[in-house]
Amino acid sequence: MTIQFNDETFRGDYSFRNSPWAIKRFPFPFHEDSYMYSVNMEQHRGGPAGSVFEKRFDVDEHYVSEMRDRALVLAEDPLRCQSLPHMTLAGWDLLELIMVSKSEDYPDLFELHRDGDRWRWVNKPLGIDDTFTFMDETTLPYGPLEYITRQTQGDFAVLDQRDDNLWMDAGMVTTQADWSLDFDIGMNFFEWHAPVPLAHELGIFKRALKFLMNVQQGAPARRLNWTMTVNPLLDTSPENYHKWGIQKTELTAENIGAKQHLRVELQTFYRLPRSNALVFPIRCYLIAFQDLVTVPKWGRRLHRVIRDLPEELATYKGFIANRPLMIDYLSRHDDGLPTSPGVWADLETEPPLQK
Amino acid sequence: MSRVQFPTSIASRPVYGTLAPRPGKAHLMMADAEGAGALLDLASQDAGLMARAHILYIPRATGEAFAAGLRALNPAQLYIGPSFDAALPRLRRVLSDAHMGLQVYLAGTEGLMGRAAAEVAAAGIPYGAVQTEHRGSLARRMQCVHCKGITEDVTTDPFVCSHCGLNLFVRDHYSRRLAAFQGVCIDAEDPGNVPEPVELYK
CATH class of the missing domain: 3.40.50.80 (Nucleotide-binding domain of ferredoxin-NADP reductase (FNR) module)
Known part of the structure; x- marks a missing residue:
């Protein structure tokens, strides 16, 4: 199928919108009516046709506009993309993984022609047609990590593996849920997760690290994570928090359906072949509450999850002050009926709202 | 001798010991x-x-x-x-x-x-x-996450960034590469509402 790319913004007038197609394929993250941390990893081996899990690097209607937003962030703050000196090889690994995956998964949008180390990369949606020498940085306008992630949705953390740990030694981070690459670069797995409440005590990070250090080439893994964002703002960075934080206070009973967004991260994990690094793409999907509740099951379930979430998590995720407004809005979309297991919308089998 | 027992904190916060002789060249x-x-x-x-x-x-x-x-x-x-x-x-x-x-x-x-x-x-x-x-002062070296400037010898929470002037609260999140704790704007969601600074660990 051909994707119609939206012309939209994630700042200022916030013209971002999800089409009915994007709403239906939204990666709803709750498989039951409650939420607690878990090591919710599964293999990333595709998924139902049309779902965001189907391709290795999902491309959707927001692609072109998201890449424009990333360029704006980088122009303002080049520290959002950094790579410690030993990570250049991992950057080439990532460039290869993305170019090969996208050209195979979306042949109508991307082409990769390889003649030895002379490579030609065609990115039709962004109007790019570059020829370069693989592994020769002087033949690209940016380092390999920055070059390819300026053309790929989602943030990217590139992790070096040594001393029985993973080290965040490179990354492209412009669509983050309030964490700073510039501050966290060089940290190990436990250090960069240090501010997360409860999960350390539950042993989540020890188990997750064990799992991730054993991810093998050709056998990627994935999980979902989530938070809340007022306005479809991709760049909820700590760097700019003093500018966007105020938007959280602008939520009202009248505007919450349009302004409040569920923010879901599709996190995937790939072992890279030459560097043995682990790349950790963090793809952000946003959906307005008013669009989410058009799926009756999701409306019912989101209400129950948000209502029953432990206070520490609501605080950490930054919406404790707005939770009463959210519950009030969402309760109108919950009739108390049971919900089917699993994350899918189940539009054909779940009853419409009974109130 | 001024020795401090720091409260237990998050995993990125450094912990310090007591110097002991080790064999070495x-x-x-x-x-x-x-x-x-x-x-x-x-x-x-x-x-x-x-x-x-x-x-x-x-x-x-x-x-x-x-x-x-x-x-x-x-x-x-x-x-x-x-x-x-x-x-x-x-x-x-x-x-x-x-x-x-x-x-x-x-x-x-x-x-x-x-x-x-x-x-x-x-x-x-x-x-x-x-x-x-x-040993000695409890002062912290803080990086402002907004302007990236380092403020040395911070003894209160919150404090004023010596570079950009924002009111920052003191986090325990610590970067060994920067040798600094992270300071984050305290009144972003309620401009002007800055609590009285309190001395650290008091």
């Missing part, structure tokens, strides 16, 4: 202010260390209080300088000559230990070869 010691006391205690455990010790010391507000004591240890090399920045070229020069078996001892404020440890790490010396002991 060379011993690099760096301290500021009351940190000199930790070096004196170290020497009292094994006076033999000093024949192969290079001490870099920044007295700060303690003035001459510890200088005579350090000289009396007869270290192989003793540097007493006015600031960490002044001592930095010398520290880097010493690290450039470092061999396997070098032991590193850091003592004093968190800011000094953090900056020295970052230099040591940048020279390729593993964290395991570095010992630390906190």
